Amino acid sequence: MKRSVVAAKTIKIFFRVLLISAVGTLFVYNMYLIIARTVFGIGMPTVFGYGGATVVSGSMADEIEVGDFVITKAQDEYDVGDVITFYDDESGAYITHRIILVSGDDYVTKGDANAAADDFSVPSSAVVGKVVSVWKGFGKFADFLKSPLGMISVFGGCAVLWIIAD
Numbered sequence: 001m002k003r004s005v006v007a008a009k010t011i012k013i014f015f016r017v018l019l020i021s022a023v024g025t026l027f028v029y030n031m032y033l034i035i036a037r038t039v040f041g042i043g044m045p046t047v048f049g050y051g052g053a054t055v056v057s058g059s060m061a062d063e064i065e066v067g068d069f070v071i072t073k074a075q076d077e078y079d080v081g082d083v084i085t086f087y088d089d090e091s092g093a094y095i096t097h098r099i100i101l102v103s104g105d106d107y108v109t110k111g112d113a114n115a116a117a118d119d120f121s122v123p124s125s126a127v128v129g130k131v132v133s134v135w136k137g138f139g140k141f142a143d144f145l146k147s148p149l150g151m152i153s154v155f156g157g158c159a160v161l162w163i164i165a166d
Contacts (some may be wrong), residue, residue, distance in 0.1 A: 015165055019158050026154060030146055043087060044094055044128050049074040051128050053085060053094055054139030059111025060096055064131070069138040070096055072129030078107060083131040086122045096131060 029047075036045035044051050051072045058066050060083070072085045078099055084107070085096045097109035097118060106121040144150040 012165055016162065019161060023154060023158050026145065027151070030151060033146065044085070046072075046074065046128070049129065050132075051085070052142065053096070054143050055096060057111075059114050060098070061113040063112055064096065064134050065136070067137055067139045069135040069142050070131045071133040071135070073132045074127075074129040078102070078124075078127065078130060084109070084122075085128045085131060086126045087128065088120070088122075088126070090120065094128065 032047070033045055036042040044053060051074075053070055053072070055064055055066055055068045055070060064070060064083070070085065075082075078084055080099050080102055082099050083096060084099060085094055086107075086109070087093075088095050095109075095118075097111045097114075099107045100110050100117055101108035103121065105124045107124070107127070108117055108121055110117040145154065
């Protein structure tokens with residue numbers, strides 16, 4: 001009987017550490033995003049060269065759809081065929097398109113679903129990174145987690161789980 005009590009306490013402690021770690025990580029990441037965007041003016045903050053964004057247009061369909069979440073990784077160089085995310089000064093938006101031509105330090109890009117190439121070239125300084133992973137449909141959930149309501153929901157849900165564990 002004593003072993004089962006010790007095992008239950010160990011599981012309870014493990015569960016609580018897991019909850020605290022998950023909430024703490026989400027909180028720290030959201031604070032980093034807020035500070036990087038508002039204080040330092042970084043539109044798409046990265047962590048160890050990795051960034052993430054929710055796709056809001058269908059220009060890369062069928063490979064990448066609206067509502068998908070893309071993970072980018074900064075690279076030393078990019079090649080024809082790479083899908084990259086970059087900042088477009090003219091539109092003031094981040095765009096994810098495929099490189100169709102490399103010209104020195106500039107890239108010509110095109111959305112897979114678009115009939116023509118983009119009417120501008122992308123300087124290497126505007127590239128955030130190469131798309132290394134696409135999480136289908138996760139973008140809307142990721143955006144929710146970054147919202148105040150999402151944060152409150154996570155904290156509330158964890159509080160409920162904590163109470164249930166007691």
